Amino acid sequence: MTLLIRVSKQGQRKAFHNPLLYRFLSESTDLRKGPESKEGCSWLYGSSQEILSVVRGHVEVRHNFISEEEENALFKEVETGLRKKRYEFDHWDDAIHGYRETERLQWGLKCESILKRVREVAFPEGSPLLGPIHVLDLDREGYIKPHIDSVKFCGSTIAGLSLLSDSVMRLVPENKSTDWVDLLLSRRSLYILKDDARFKFTHEILKEEESFFSGRKVPRHRRISVICRNLPV
Ligand code: OGA
Numbered sequence: 001m002t003l004l005i006r007v008s009k010q011g012q013r014k015a016f017h018n019p020l021l022y023r024f025l026s027e028s029t030d031l032r033k034g035p036e037s038k039e040g041c042s043w044l045y046g047s048s049q050e051i052l053s054v055v056r057g058h059v060e061v062r063h064n065f066i067s068e069e070e071e072n073a074l075f076k077e078v079e080t081g082l083r084k085k086r087y088e089f090d091h092w093d094d095a096i097h098g099y100r101e102t103e104r105l106q107w108g109l110k111c112e113s114i115l116k117r118v119r120e121v122a123f124p125e126g127s128p129l130l131g132p133i134h135v136l137d138l139d140r141e142g143y144i145k146p147h148i149d150s151v152k153f154c155g156s157t158i159a160g161l162s163l164l165s166d167s168v169m170r171l172v173p174e175n176k177s178t179d180w181v182d183l184l185l186s187r188r189s190l191y192i193l194k195d196d197a198r199f200k201f202t203h204e205i206l207k208e209e210e211s212f213f214s215g216r217k218v219p220r221h222r223r224i225s226v227i228c229r230n231l232p233v
């Protein structure tokens with residue numbers, strides 16, 4: 001499945017690997033009263049109003065998209081496939097660090113009905129979907145480096161459920177690496193990235209040391225994502 005993604009050349013943006021500088025950037029945006037506070041959007045935060053207006057309509061996070069019971073059902077079903085694998089830590093050039101993954105085509109009734117809801121809200125009607133669902137298990141120490149999902153294998157929309165932990169997803173425009181947009185992916189939320197946010201921005205999941213949202217620490221635990229994608233047209 002790592003075939004589906006490529007690491008961005010901007011992976012070396014030193015500024016964002018320095019938590020102090022990152023906090024500083026967050027605070028300065030705070031002082032300017034970012035759009036986040038203006039529109040009461042609790043999951044979106046960025047380096048400027050302009051960059052937020054670029055992604056608006058192309059990103060969405062729905063908090064509590066699934067219940068605790070549904071999270072449990074998904075966890076139980078994916079855990080059997082994951083248990084057989086070991087976490088990968090050593091490949092320094094991988095886009096993902098500290099992870100194991102699996103794919104699942106057939107789901108039990110309960111999980112299938114959750115995935116049906118995801119498809120209904122995330123994808124345009126009739127959009128052909130990638131058959132297998134991607135399940136990615138990030139260790140507490142794991143993180144995902146900036147990358148863009150393969151345009152050859154995946155279409156315009158990526159939708160992911162987050163299990164077990166909150167986390168921060170950062171989007172950075174490919175053509176302006178000083179701008180950034182952070183999404184707070186709360187446990188049991190659904191995120192949707194589409195069109196420009198999917199094609200023109202890299203996305204990444206911040207590591208524990210850098211996991212802040214709007215200046216607030218977002219502790220990272222083991223996190224499992226269940227990701228649906230459509231096919232390119
Ligand atoms: C990926 C990816 C994000 C997530 O696997 O390409 O970006 O939510 N995953 O795990």
Ligand code: MN
Nearest residue numbers: 005148149203
């Ligand atoms: Mn990705």
